[in-house]
Amino acid sequence: MSLTQFGPVYSGRASAVRAGEVVLSLVASGLVGMRGWAGVRRLQQPYDRSLQLGLDRLAALCVRAGRDAPVGVQDLVGVWCAQRPVDSWPLEFDPDAQVSGERLLIGGEPSEFCLEWAVTARDVVSEVHESVLVKHVKDTAALLGRPELYARWRLFVTDHAVLGPDEFLAAKNAVLDVPQWATWLEESYGAVTAEAAAGGRVAVCGGCGQWIAPQADGRVRCKVWRCVQRHDLPEPARVEAQGARRLEPELVRFVALPGRPEVDLARRLAARGARVVLYPKLDALDLVAVWPGGHSVGVDVKDWHSPYLLARRIKMFPRWGADDPHAYRKGYLVVPQDRVRANRRYVKILVQRSEALKAQPWVEVVSDDDLVASCPDLGTAGAGEVVCGP
Numbered sequence: 467m468s469l470t471q472f473g474p475v476y477s478g479r480a481s482a483v484r485a486g487e488v489v490l491s492l493v494a495s496g497l498v499g500m501r502g503w504a505g506v507r508r509l510q511q512p513y514d515r516s517l518q519l520g521l522d523r524l525a526a527l528c529v530r531a532g533r534d535a536p537v538g539v540q541d542l543v544g545v546w547c548a549q550r551p552v553d554s555w556p557l558e559f560d561p562d563a564q565v566s567g568e569r570l571l572i573g574g575e576p577s578e579f580c581l582e583w584a585v586t587a588r589d590v591v592s593e594v595h596e597s598v599l600v601k602h603v604k605d606t607a608a609l610l611g612r613p614e615l616y617a618r619w620r621l622f623v624t625d626h627a628v629l630g631p632d633e634f635l636a637a638k639n640a641v642l643d644v645p646q647w648a649t650w651l652e653e654s655y656g657a658v659t660a661e662a663a664a665g666g667r668v669a670v671c672g673g674c675g676q677w678i679a680p681q682a683d684g685r686v687r688c689k690v691w692r693c694v695q696r697h698d699l700p701e702p703a704r705v706e707a708q709g710a711r712r713l714e715p716e717l718v719r720f721v722a723l724p725g726r727p728e729v730d731l732a733r734r735l736a737a738r739g740a741r742v743v744l745y746p747k748l749d750a751l752d753l754v755a756v757w758p759g760g761h762s763v764g765v766d767v768k769d770w771h772s773p774y775l776l777a778r779r780i781k782m783f784p785r786w787g788a789d790d791p792h793a794y795r796k797g798y799l800v801v802p803q804d805r806v807r808a809n810r811r812y813v814k815i816l817v818q819r820s821e822a823l824k825a826q827p828w829v830e831v832v833s834d835d836d837l838v839a840s841c842p843d844l845g846t847a848g849a850g851e852v853v854c855g856p
């Protein structure tokens with residue numbers, strides 16, 4: 467068997483690191499593609515192509531390293547991914563990638579580490595753009611000259627996972643001068659199907675606020691990584707399923723879950739008296755805030771486990787003239803406090819690895835808690851509010 471059939475021959479450390487990252491990305495995205503597999507479906511669906519590609523490349527690197535290779539997809543998934551940390555694989559990684567002790571599958575589910583490497587494999591500019599509906603709403607709001615409606619729609623779907631019949635009707639009629647608004651909501655929310663409900667009720671997670679489909683045994687367990695990790699997760703709320711609507715799964719994934727830390731940060735700043743504009747200029751930034759006293763900040767919130775992977779996805783912050791209604795003086799890339807606490811090298815790796823951060827030294831990386839603490843606290847005496855337009 468010729469090794470060259472598995473792709474280019476890598477030489478040198480940079481190439482070896484690149485080869486290791488390609489294997490990891492392929493296997494991770496294959497595992498994510500397999501998620502939900504069970505029983506009969508397993509026979510109907512072939513193995514994800516990227517899993518097979520990852521297996522081939524990993525096997526070639528094992529042979530070269532004189533190590534035993536996985537003997538097939540079952541071995542790769544059931545033993546290598548489920549039992550062995552990635553640093554025990556015969557691959558080279560950059561120390562900043564922090565792969566030590568990380569496994570791709572935990573309890574049969576892709577780990578957060580796995581999910582982020584899978585996203586990297588797709589090589590997309592932004593997860594948000596993967597939703598056709600998000601793009602449609604954004605384009606329509608731009609055409610109408612009403613960019614604030616896009617922000618308002620994002621805020622609404624982030625805040626509402628399940629709507630009763632009356633709430634849904636009220637939501638559709640919330641913007642009467644723009645008939646498209648009702649259509650956006652129709653397309654954002656689907657009927658609660660029998661599979662999504664248990665005992666006539668649909669469960670809403672007390673952690674992330676999203677609806678949860680019951681498992682085959684009827685148990686309700688949120689699969690969102692943060693919720694899985696929590697030991698103090700509140701019991702889910704139960705909402706009457708009859709006539710109710712639930713947020714479409716693609717919007718849960720691409721809008722509501724990533725939007726949660728953005729909206730929470732906006733509300734914490736507003737509670738201290740800041741005036742916060744969400745998603746200005748069709749999402750050019752997550753928020754622009756004017757603090758009590760007049761200081762203005764532009765903020766992007768990023769909730770990633772791996773600073774090494776996040777570094778590749780940081781964008782350039784837009785600069786707007788002083789007469790622009792969204793003008794701001796200082797830029798912040800905000801990461802949740804628990805990320806920084808769990809990984810003391812987090813900010814250092816992010817700053818050293820990001821070309822975008824090096825190119826704009828006026829953008830600072832801070833934790834959400836530190837940003838909130840640096841905003842003067844006027845409480846209810848301030849003019850604090852969260853708005854969707856200038």
Ligand SMILES: [Zn+2]
Pocket residue numbers: 671672673674675676688689690693
């Ligand atoms: Zn949850």
